[in-house]
Amino acid sequence: MSSPLAVVTGASSGIGAATARRLGAEGFHVVCAARRAERVEALATEIGGTAVVCDVTDAESVSALAARVDELAGEIGRSGLDVVVNNAGGAFGSAPVAEGDAEQWRAMYDVNVIGLMQVTKALLPSLIASGAGVICNVGSTAGRIAYEGGAGYTAAKHGTQVVTETLRLELFDQPVRVCEVAPGMVRTDEFALVRFEGDQEKADAVYAGVAEPLVAEDVADAIAWVVTRPPHVNIDELVIRPRAQAAQHKVHRQT
Numbered sequence: 123m124s125s126p127l128a129v130v131t132g133a134s135s136g137i138g139a140a141t142a143r144r145l146g147a148e149g150f151h152v153v154c155a156a157r158r159a160e161r162v163e164a165l166a167t168e169i170g171g172t173a174v175v176c177d178v179t180d181a182e183s184v185s186a187l188a189a190r191v192d193e194l195a196g197e198i199g200r201s202g203l204d205v206v207v208n209n210a211g212g213a214f215g216s217a218p219v220a221e222g223d224a225e226q227w228r229a230m231y232d233v234n235v236i237g238l239m240q241v242t243k244a245l246l247p248s249l250i251a252s253g254a255g256v257i258c259n260v261g262s263t264a265g266r267i268a269y270e271g272g273a274g275y276t277a278a279k280h281g282t283q284v285v286t287e288t289l290r291l292e293l294f295d296q297p298v299r300v301c302e303v304a305p306g307m308v309r310t311d312e313f314a315l316v317r318f319e320g321d322q323e324k325a326d327a328v329y330a331g332v333a334e335p336l337v338a339e340d341v342a343d344a345i346a347w348v349v350t351r352p353p354h355v356n357i358d359e360l361v362i363r364p365r366a367q368a369a370q371h372k373v374h375r376q377t
């Protein structure tokens with residue numbers, strides 16, 4: 123039997139790269155999609171997958187991804203795409219609403235919401251054709267609550283959550299599951315650094331004193347579990363946090 127086929131967006135680093143590796147280890151042929159060619163090419167070589175350079179915010183780039191997925195499904199003898207992990211996303215800036223930067227807010231909405239919609243829309247025919255597709259959106263605890271300085275990101279991640287919920291309703295009679303994994307504090311190389319525009323000190327402060335924040339592999343483990351349940355089992359939402367983070371503001375820090 124041929125390997126099931128999965129697409130992971132934002133696969134060049136962090137949760138996306140860890141998820142691509144994990145799904146590869148679980149026997150999937152993984153399409154590693156991201157903007158940074160060198161990174162996705164190295165990853166695809168490492169896990170025996172396929173690299174596709176893709177910017178999820180660009181409709182043409184997403185169409186090219188879908189075309190490559192169709193081609194690949196044919197090449198490896200699958201009727202369609204089994205899994206898409208909509209992981210591409212991010213936080214840009216940390217200003218309070220009163221000092222909000224419209225460009226940063228637009229960019230966050232663009233990648234966390236519109237990008238997810240574009241990829242889902244483009245890959246949906248193939249997911250349906252597989253007879254048992256899974257869409258797993260990477261949300262966030264930021265899509266469940268509010269926190270100071272986070273509004274541009276929390277608004278976008280609430281968008282991720284609501285789009286996921288809407289899609290599940292719209293696809294209720296289709297052979298496609300719609301799931302969300304919503305992580306809390308995950309220490310990756312880039313997330314906080316990008317949010318704080320390269321300020322390593324601010325980025326490090328997020329995790330200060332937390333003995334064991336989640337790492338990308340913990341979230342990849344949750345995603346792998348969600349997408350490998352039997353086809354009649356839909357995990358609507360899975361919220362995952364480190365033990366030290368009882369709630370967004372309730373973090374056990376050792377000094």
Ligand code: 8X3
Pocket residue numbers: 261262263264305306307308
């Ligand atoms: C990342 C989690 O706590 O930075 O999505 O909002 S948090």
